[in-house]
Amino acid sequence: MSARPMIELRKVSKRFGDFQALKAIDLEVAPGEKIVVCGPSGSGKSTMIRIVNGLERHDSGTVVVDGIELRDDLREIEAIRAEVGMVFQSFNLFPHLTVLQNLTLAPLWVRKMPRRQAEALAMELLERVKIPEQAGKYPGQLSGGQQQRVAIARALAMRPKAMLFDEPTSALDPEMIKEVLDVMVELAREGMTMVVVTHEMGFARTVADRVVFMDQGEIVEAAPPQEFFGAPQTDRARLFLSQILGH
Amino acid sequence: MSAPVHPVVNAAGSAPAGGAAPLRWLRANLFASWPNALLTLAALWLLWRALPPFVDWAFLDAIWTAPDSKACRAAAGEGACWAFVAEKHRFILFGTYPYEEHWRPAVACVILVGLWAASGLRRLWNWRLVPLWAAGLAAVGVLMWGGVPGLPYVENERWGGLILTLLLTTFGLAIAFPLAILLALGRRSGMPVIQGLCVGFIELVRGVPLISLLFMASVMLPLFLPERVTIDKLLRAQIAMILFAAAYLAEVVRGGLQAIPRGQYEAADALGLSFWEKTLLVVLPQALRISIPPLVNTFIGFFKDTSLVLIIGLFDLLSTVKVSLTEPAWTGFGVEAYLFAALVYFVFCFAMSRYSQSLERELARADAGRRR
Ligand SMILES: Nc1ncnc2c1ncn2[C@@H]1O[C@H](COP(=O)(O)OP(=O)(O)O)[C@@H](O)[C@H]1O
Numbered sequence: 362m363s364a365r366p367m368i369e370l371r372k373v374s375k376r377f378g379d380f381q382a383l384k385a386i387d388l389e390v391a392p393g394e395k396i397v398v399c400g401p402s403g404s405g406k407s408t409m410i411r412i413v414n415g416l417e418r419h420d421s422g423t424v425v426v427d428g429i430e431l432r433d434d435l436r437e438i439e440a441i442r443a444e445v446g447m448v449f450q451s452f453n454l455f456p457h458l459t460v461l462q463n464l465t466l467a468p469l470w471v472r473k474m475p476r477r478q479a480e481a482l483a484m485e486l487l488e489r490v491k492i493p494e495q496a497g498k499y500p501g502q503l504s505g506g507q508q509q510r511v512a513i514a515r516a517l518a519m520r521p522k523a524m525l526f527d528e529p530t531s532a533l534d535p536e537m538i539k540e541v542l543d544v545m546v547e548l549a550r551e552g553m554t555m556v557v558v559t560h561e562m563g564f565a566r567t568v569a570d571r572v573v574f575m576d577q578g579e580i581v582e583a584a585p586p587q588e589f590f591g592a593p594q595t596d597r598a599r600l601f602l603s604q605i606l607g608h
Numbered sequence: 609m610s611a612p613v614h615p616v617v618n619a620a621g622s623a624p625a626g627g628a629a630p631l632r633w634l635r636a637n638l639f640a641s642w643p644n645a646l647l648t649l650a651a652l653w654l655l656w657r658a659l660p661p662f663v664d665w666a667f668l669d670a671i672w673t674a675p676d677s678k679a680c681r682a683a684a685g686e687g688a689c690w691a692f693v694a695e696k697h698r699f700i701l702f703g704t705y706p707y708e709e710h711w712r713p714a715v716a717c718v719i720l721v722g723l724w725a726a727s728g729l730r731r732l733w734n735w736r737l738v739p740l741w742a743a744g745l746a747a748v749g750v751l752m753w754g755g756v757p758g759l760p761y762v763e764n765e766r767w768g769g770l771i772l773t774l775l776l777t778t779f780g781l782a783i784a785f786p787l788a789i790l791l792a793l794g795r796r797s798g799m800p801v802i803q804g805l806c807v808g809f810i811e812l813v814r815g816v817p818l819i820s821l822l823f824m825a826s827v828m829l830p831l832f833l834p835e836r837v838t839i840d841k842l843l844r845a846q847i848a849m850i851l852f853a854a855a856y857l858a859e860v861v862r863g864g865l866q867a868i869p870r871g872q873y874e875a876a877d878a879l880g881l882s883f884w885e886k887t888l889l890v891v892l893p894q895a896l897r898i899s900i901p902p903l904v905n906t907f908i909g910f911f912k913d914t915s916l917v918l919i920i921g922l923f924d925l926l927s928t929v930k931v932s933l934t935e936p937a938w939t940g941f942g943v944e945a946y947l948f949a950a951l952v953y954f955v956f957c958f959a960m961s962r963y964s965q966s967l968e969r970e971l972a973r974a975d976a977g978r979r980r
């Protein structure tokens with residue numbers, strides 16, 4: 362394994378108009394490492410992971426993904442996006458395509474994979490997320506939990522080197538959260554590099570190598586889960602933990 | 609009379625079977641309340657006054673065939689002179705195209721209508737439509753121009769009538785539609801120069817009547833072109849119509865694009881799809897689908913608007929009708945002639961309108977099937 366980090370943010374800042382959403386963020390994610398990002402709403406978690414695959418452009422600092430620095434060159438950004446999977450809170454499946462077509466679209470067009478191979482891969486991934494029987498359906502015919510698992514499979518179909526998750530279970534009914542988290546835990550066991558924005562602290566405890574706590578555009582703490590949950594260093598983290606674990 | 613108002617909740621169609629059903633339907637739909645009953649009676653009275661005389665004129669007293677206009681003149685005012693239409697229909701439909709070659713525009717009309725019909729079938733909605741259209745339009749071109757063995761050359765000044773209307777509409781829409789998509793994409797591109805050009809073009813064209821565009825194309829365009837370059841009248845009119853249709857269609861497409869949630873763009877981006885892959889595979893299929901009803905609406909309007917080319921001296925369906933009336937023997941049968949033209953327009957527009965309605969229903973059903 363190379364010592365080079367999979368994802369590296371150095372002094373990354375981002376403003377929206379007058380509002381400073383990220384203030385000189387530093388973060389390194391090693392290959393195979395699992396990071397859970399938490400923090401109050403509006404603290405910049407989404408902005409940070411969206412910068413990693415160029416959905417949001419940073420104003421200053423450097424972002425390096427798999428050895429490639431993110432600049433304005435669109436081709437480079439597209440190359441990085443192909444290596445980094447992303448799962449959204451609202452699934453964002455393509456409603457006009459079947460589940461199978463959702464999974465094969467990018468492999469066919471971006472990876473130029475032969476159709477037969479792309480479909481075999483898609484079926485294999487649907488097995489992994491435990492819904493192979495839904496391959497011919499449209500996203501609108503699936504439950505939220507099923508849709509999110511399809512979305513995970515769609516990202517995996519590109520054989521990414523890292524996966525970003527932006528609150529993947531926040532839009533789900535409680536009874537569906539577990540089926541999605543199970544898939545993510547399994548993915549973590551297989552050694553995927555993961556950055557997961559979530560408030561599922563049980564998931565953080567089982568899976569995370571480090572928990573990153575953000576507040577007001579800054580990374581306030583970053584520590585292994587036992588340390589972070591057992592002995593948070595800052596008042597802000599303590600307050601946040603008491604709020605989400607309190608009730 | 610005291611008409612008790614029955615609480616008929618499910619009006620049409622759901623009345624139980626039996627002798628009372630038609631009566632119940634009448635009461636529920638035509639005599640539900642006093643104003644409703646009055647309107648029904650007024651409408652019936654109007655129909656009773658207007659329909660029999662019209663039927664007499666159009667059918668019972670009409671003259672269907674006549675060797676010349678004398679028979680029609682003799683029956684002046686009593687019945688319609690369909691003999692005029694029978695006599696002139698070839699000219700009305702095909703203009704001054706050489707008489708013995710009329711089968712060529714006729715076949716061309718059939719091909720064009722066939723292309724449209726094929727494009728209307730959902731199961732044919734795939735890339736094969738593109739070569740089909742290319743082949744169809746090429747065949748129409750060869751048929752109309754000729755100049756190949758067996759088909760004498762016919763210059764396009766002699767094209768006219770229905771085929772000209774269909775050609776202007778078909779080529780107009782076939783070129784304007786892709787152009788409109790580019791304009792709509794450009795308008796949303798966020799690149800200042802491209803966006804400015806697209807907005808400028810769309811607003812400019814939408815800001816002037818089609819007539820003035822046609823005049824500009826036929827009168828002003830030649831002034832700007834170098835001495836030796838001449839574009840023929842048909843092409844100039846076609847260009848004007850394309851620009852006109854493109855501007856309106858662009859706004860329809862833009863409406864569809866606006867309805868696509870940002871998450872769709874982001875998901876496509878996150879998978880590494882390029883701009884064109886994202887646009888063609890993810891965004892447009894959804895946006896165009898939403899836009900189908902207003903698109904068909906615009907198509908219908910455009911089909912009828914082609915009749916304006918008569919003011920710059922092209923012989924579309926309406927112009928050939930007008931010209932056929934100028935023959936001394938047949939002057940004065942304008943009502944019959946224009947009714948015939950209206951009927952042809954109506955058949956096409958009604959077909960498009962019904963098609964659009966059935967498509968809307970079908971898509972709604974398909975969408976419902978894609979949800980739980
Ligand atoms: N496109 C945008 N335009 C303006 N403000 C934005 C935009 N995206 C995010 N913000 C602001 O940046 C801050 C951080 O947002 P976000 O990263 O989404 O926070 P989080 O994901 O931690 O809830 C919020 O205050 C939000 O309102």
Ligand SMILES: [Mg+2]
Pocket residue numbers: 406407408527528
């Ligand atoms: Mg967020």
